[in-house]
Amino acid sequence: MNPAIDVKGLTKMYGSTAAVRDLDLVVDCGALFALLGVNGAGKTTTIKMLTCLTRPTSGDAVLLGHSITSNPAAVKQKTNVSPQETAVARNLTVAENVQLMAEIYGADKRSGETKAREMMNTFGLVDIAGKRAKTLSGGMQRRLSIAMAMISDPEILFMDEPTLGLDVLARRELWAAIRALKGKVTMVLTTHYMDEAGALSDRIGIMQEGTLKAIGTSDELIAATDASTLEEAFVALATGSEVSP
Amino acid sequence: MRPFVFAARNRREILRDPLNLTFGIGFPVLVLLLISAIQANIPADLFRIGHLAPGIAVFGLSFIALFSGTLIAKDRTTSFLLRLFNSPLSASDFILGYTLPLIPMAVAQVATCFIVAFFLGLPIDVNALFGLIVLLPAVLLFISIGLLAGTVFTDKQVGAICGALLTNATAWLSGTWFDLDLVGETFLRIAYCLPFAHAVDAARAAMAGDHAAILPHLVWVIGYAAGVAVIAVVVFRRQMTSDWV
Numbered sequence: 001m002n003p004a005i006d007v008k009g010l011t012k013m014y015g016s017t018a019a020v021r022d023l024d025l026v027v028d029c030g031a032l033f034a035l036l037g038v039n040g041a042g043k044t045t046t047i048k049m050l051t052c053l054t055r056p057t058s059g060d061a062v063l064l065g066h067s068i069t070s071n072p073a074a075v076k077q078k079t080n081v082s083p084q085e086t087a088v089a090r091n092l093t094v095a096e097n098v099q100l101m102a103e104i105y106g107a108d109k110r111s112g113e114t115k116a117r118e119m120m121n122t123f124g125l126v127d128i129a130g131k132r133a134k135t136l137s138g139g140m141q142r143r144l145s146i147a148m149a150m151i152s153d154p155e156i157l158f159m160d161e162p163t164l165g166l167d168v169l170a171r172r173e174l175w176a177a178i179r180a181l182k183g184k185v186t187m188v189l190t191t192h193y194m195d196e197a198g199a200l201s202d203r204i205g206i207m208q209e210g211t212l213k214a215i216g217t218s219d220e221l222i223a224a225t226d227a228s229t230l231e232e233a234f235v236a237l238a239t240g241s242e243v244s245p
Numbered sequence: 246m247r248p249f250v251f252a253a254r255n256r257r258e259i260l261r262d263p264l265n266l267t268f269g270i271g272f273p274v275l276v277l278l279l280i281s282a283i284q285a286n287i288p289a290d291l292f293r294i295g296h297l298a299p300g301i302a303v304f305g306l307s308f309i310a311l312f313s314g315t316l317i318a319k320d321r322t323t324s325f326l327l328r329l330f331n332s333p334l335s336a337s338d339f340i341l342g343y344t345l346p347l348i349p350m351a352v353a354q355v356a357t358c359f360i361v362a363f364f365l366g367l368p369i370d371v372n373a374l375f376g377l378i379v380l381l382p383a384v385l386l387f388i389s390i391g392l393l394a395g396t397v398f399t400d401k402q403v404g405a406i407c408g409a410l411l412t413n414a415t416a417w418l419s420g421t422w423f424d425l426d427l428v429g430e431t432f433l434r435i436a437y438c439l440p441f442a443h444a445v446d447a448a449r450a451a452m453a454g455d456h457a458a459i460l461p462h463l464v465w466v467i468g469y470a471a472g473v474a475v476i477a478v479v480v481f482r483r484q485m486t487s488d489w490v
Contacts, residue, residue: 051331055486081331083324089254090323091261096254103250104332132261148328 002065004029004156004186005050009059012045012210019045021210023059027203032178032187034201036194036234042210043190044084047158050188051081064155080154084161084190086141088148090134094125097133098147105152115151123147123177139170143177150181157181159189163196175200194231204230208238247334251342259312259346269312270354273305274361281365291424298362299376299448300421302355303441306383307407307415309351310391313343314403317395336482343395344388351384352377367452376452379459383444386470393477396484419445440469 005027012020020042027033035043048054050061052072060067066074089097098119102112120126123143128136133144142162149157162178163171171193178200181187191197197204198218205215214221214237218230227233259265277297284292291297320326329339359373367373390411394403416422419441425433436442447462 053327053330076331076333079331081328083327085322085324087324087328089258089325090319091258092254096257100250100254101332104247104329104334106333152332 002029003027004031005033005061005063005188007050007059007061010046010049010056010061011058012042012049012054013057018210020049020056023212025061025205025212025215027186027188029186030183031202032182032189032200034197034204035188035190035207036192036197036204037190037207038192038238040209041207041238043207044160045210046207047081047160047188047190051079051158052076053081078154079156079158080149080152081158082142082145082149082160082162084164086133086138086145088133088141088144091132093130093132094136094144095120095129097144098125098151101148101151119147119151122150122180137170139166139173142166142170142174146174146177150185154185156186156188159187161190161192163191163193171196194229194234198230206234206237213237248338248341248345251329251334251338252345255316255342256346256350258316259350265308265312269305269308269350270357272308273301273354273358276304277301277358277361277365294362294365294367295452296449297421298359298367299380299452300419300445301362302358302376302380302448303383303419303444304412304416304421305354305358306351306380306387307412309347309354309384310387310394310411311403311407312350313347313388313391314394314398314407315391315400317343317392318398318400318403321395322400330485336478336485339485340392340478340481343392347388347391348384351388352381355380355384372452372454376448379447379451379463380444382463382466382470383440383448386440386444386466386473389470389474389477393473393480396477396481414439415441418442421445437465440466 003026005025007023007025010020010023011018023046035046037043045054049056050063050068052068052075056069060069063075064078068075089100092100095116098116099112102115103109107115120129123146125144125147128140133141136144146159146162163174166174178187189200203215203217204221206213206221214224216224221233222228222230225233225236227236280292280297281294355377359367359377363369391407394407398406418436418439420436425436425442443462443465447459447466450458450462
């Protein structure tokens, strides 16, 4: 079975600074892959390259058989992104936001309404369908953001720090929504929350200063660093220091 | 279809912001009423309603640049544009989508200004309609300035540039508030190297029925409008394929 994402030597340079350097990565179909790293590690740049929003300086990635460098249009048809900021139309209602995306992806008004209703059902947004996006809580805005990304039925969904700034309860609610998508769609999420990566992902990649330092399941990373928690494993890998007892 | 869907979203986004309506329509009307009140007590030729109304209409149009610039810049800073860049929307869809809703708004703004002016003594005749038509290139000019500013600057910078600098430049350099001859030759030359005084003079000529005097001024406005529109489109297209978002 071909992987959903096959990245080879992906590099992004800004002048002489490497935001991402020589990234090799494979993500299986239907898996949830988490990219962990501190701010500036290169997670967002990686997502931008894989979603064809930023051209790599060198290297390539093949997503569902299509190259991000030679066939970005085909990649865009099969993927979608929930950006780091909530990226919603603030003065539109929840229903209007979802329907807007449905119509931008080619639905007519009637089928757009139907698709929007289905998506709001899936993500528990029906009760707030008439509320303007700017009045929603952070958690609800994030949920709306993912619903807007899912309206195009993507085969790969990228989520850039989807729970950034949310309180514990809102995070748990969003985790449940993300878990419900597992198996149906390949997901790549970036985060710097260890518990989030551990709780949601099938495999985790740890990035530091633009390079992928390690990759594996949560247990594999813990075992490889003689750590007792994923956080300790992350610290060991990200700093190169010994794991504290 | 897609540009109209996006245009509908932009129309809602602007019209649902009460500040836009207040400044876009309310403020120019308020200024018109205030100056007319001054004119009633201390008559000055500059503030005759046939002279004043076109100037206030052009001044009001500078707020259109603020609306479009702020909307685009906010779409960038909230990553809403990043989400849309991942969608099937093309560069021309974006440009049409941002431009189309502002044209009827600008026309409504000018029409409102003229309707208020009718109550203040502006003759109700076909010349007023002609004045509105003559201001259409100025509408395109201010929309293009907004598109360019929103593409290049953040929403806060757009607020400073279009909200303060452009509105003041439009006010001072258009000959609406004071006779440009009074300030001196250099100021007069600078003012007539820019499009604002020409837009006002073209509309004044149209409303006075002096059709021969329209074209020499209108050529300047059309030239500036076309130039800024081309620059705005080129910059927007370039930004779409760069690391802008």
